[in-house]
Structures are given as structure tokens and as C-alpha cells.
Amino acid sequence: xxxxxxxxxxxxxxxxxxxxxxxxxxxxxxxxxxxxxxxxxxxxxxxxxxxxxxxxxxxxxxxxxxxxxxxxxxxxxxxxxxxxxxxxxxxxxxxxxxxxxxxxxxxxxxxxxxxxxxxxxxxxxxxxxxxxxxxxxxxxxxxxxxxxxxxxxxxxxxxxxxxxxxxxxxxxxxxxxxxxxxxxxxxxxxxxxxxxxxxxxxxxxxxxxxxxxxxxxxxxxxxxxxxxxxxxxxxxxxxxxxxxxxxxxxxxxxxxxxxxxxxxxxxxxxxxxxxxxxxxxxxxxxxxxxxxxxxxxxxxxxxxxxxxxxxxxxxxxxxxxxxxxxxxxxxxxxxxxxxxxxxxxxxxxxxxxx
Numbered sequence: 472x473x474x475x476x477x478x479x480x481x482x483x484x485x486x487x488x489x490x491x492x493x494x495x496x497x498x499x500x501x502x503x504x505x506x507x508x509x510x511x512x513x514x515x516x517x518x519x520x521x522x523x524x525x526x527x528x529x530x531x532x533x534x535x536x537x538x539x540x541x542x543x544x545x546x547x548x549x550x551x552x553x554x555x556x557x558x559x560x561x562x563x564x565x566x567x568x569x570x571x572x573x574x575x576x577x578x579x580x581x582x583x584x585x586x587x588x589x590x591x592x593x594x595x596x597x598x599x600x601x602x603x604x605x606x607x608x609x610x611x612x613x614x615x616x617x618x619x620x621x622x623x624x625x626x627x628x629x630x631x632x633x634x635x636x637x638x639x640x641x642x643x644x645x646x647x648x649x650x651x652x653x654x655x656x657x658x659x660x661x662x663x664x665x666x667x668x669x670x671x672x673x674x675x676x677x678x679x680x681x682x683x684x685x686x687x688x689x690x691x692x693x694x695x696x697x698x699x700x701x702x703x704x705x706x707x708x709x710x711x712x713x714x715x716x717x718x719x720x721x722x723x724x725x726x727x728x729x730x731x732x733x734x735x736x737x738x739x740x741x742x743x744x745x746x747x748x749x750x751x752x753x754x755x756x757x758x759x760x761x762x763x764x765x766x767x768x769x770x771x772x773x774x775x776x777x778x779x780x781x782x783x784x785x786x787x788x789x790x791x792x793x794x795x796x797x798x799x800x801x802x803x804x805x806x807x808x809x810x811x812x813x814x815x816x817x818x819x820x821x822x823x824x825x
Contacts, residue, residue: 484637492636494752499643500704502744505728506654507697513734515690516670521585522725524592525562525695527717529702532558537612544609545602551615555703562699563692570688589719596714608713611706655737731785733796742797751778
């Protein structure tokens, strides 16, 4: 089944139009960032409201490292692949600077501390014009790997024109698979068990010999690097970075992703990311055919607002009725069928009184 799914995903750029490929790319980038946040919040129990800050570092870091020095903003003109790696490392370094705080705070206190990162980041993004381009943002240099450029120049593959979206589709797939496998390896190994112990009972984990502060700081750095990688991929998809995108709403959307999909699991992060990311785009696409939904400013409810209502309701439903998230839904359905069968068997074996 996994091989069949992989084959289908590899063939999609040959059959789908650009809208659906772009929606899938946004979901892949969101899934990479959500995996990192799930390692931090779902597996280790550290509430973070500053994930969007590290996405912005990854996106703008790539632009600065790979940008043209003569474009009117700061740019070092590095090879794009090197710039991508450095942007991810820069996001990890920013997480490392904050990790001593993350290692000592927990719960709502850590959430408030990370919330401050959003406000600091927004102030810098809007006012550091030479670095970020200010309100208008800055253009994103196309990625180039071994002479293959991920730009809009057409490349014919099996009589199908491949442009930036089709090319980036395969890059997003590779990055998502590698990120998911790495996170899955962490969760199934000794560090993953230590992270779960910290989440379930911090004091007991410390008594058993787990260095709680060190693990919390390390997970925060890893989560920041995932966010940086997601930010780079988002920048390549958008082809322009805008400061207003990396705000508090984006951070809350990432929390919604991991709650809806399932806390502490890689599959849950991917499912939640696809749910939260694709719904607004589908509603925007088919707003004319949906009741009460219309384009912004035309009198109805905007698709973005409807999507927030939907995944807001999904968060409440997941917390109340499906605590494990969407990833646990198949197991819950199987358990209900098993109980139903067991109840039917017991009823059939009952003796009829004379």
C-alpha cells in the first residue's frame, strides 16, 4: 500500500492541474513544520506559540543567503542549495539561543515566552527594510541543484510541461518523506521514550536519570530546524516572502494541525497539516458553488473565515470525541466493530429460558 501510494504521488504532476499541485505543496510544507511542532508539543509536552517565527527565519534566511547583492536588499549570492542548508541551520541556531528558556519553562509560561517571539519577529520583519524588504517583502531566488533550476521555465517530460510547481512537487515529497522518517526514528528510539516520559511526568523522568532541561532544549532546536525547512519550502512556493504571513494566526494554525491530526505522532502531523491547509484553498476555489460562501467583500462569508470555523470546530470535536486525533480514527472504528461483534456473539450464545 505504501509503494502504491508513493507511485500515485509520483504520477500526480502528470495529471493534476497547477491549483491542486500548489495546494498539495502548501500541505507538504505545513506537514514538515507540523512534524517539528509535534515533536515539541505532542511528544515532549512543551507548548509553543512561536513556530511561525522560525518559519520566517527559514524563509528570509534563504532569501538573504541566496539573494542577489545588487537587488537593493541584503544578499550574499550563495549557491541556492547551500543557502537552503544555512537557512535551516540559522533557524536551529535561533532555537538554540532560546533553548535555555525552553529547557526551564513549561506549560503556559513557555507558551507566553514563545508568543513574544511572534511580536519580536513581526517588528523586525516590517521594519528591517534592508534585510526583509519591509511590508512588500522580497523576491525569492529559485532553487538550483546540480544545474537543475526549480523555476517557471518549461521542461517537457513525457509531453507534459513541467514548471516551478511540478518541479517543486518532487522536492516537497522528498523533504517530507525524509523529515517524517527522521522524526519517526526519534520517536521509536530511546530519545523518543525519554521525551514521552518528560511529557507524562517531568519529575519521574528526572528521577529515572533523564536530563530534562537538556532534552527540552534539544527538542526545541530540532523543532526550530523543521520549521526553518518548512519556511524555505514555503518561500520557494510563494516566490515572494511577505511579513504579514508569518504572524500569530499561522502559529495557531500549526497548533490546530497537531491537535486535529493527533498529538505525538508523525502521521497525525501530516493529516492535520493537509486538513488545515487544503480546506481554505478548496473553499476559495469553489466559493461560488457553496451556499453562504463568497469572495471577500461581496457580502457573504469569506472562504478563509469559513475554513477557520471548520477547523476550529474540528479542534473541539477532536478534544471531546477523538482525543487521539484523526490518526486514531481507524483504530477507534476497528475497536467499535470488534465490540459490536463481541456483543452479537454473546447475545447469540444466550440460553432462552423455558
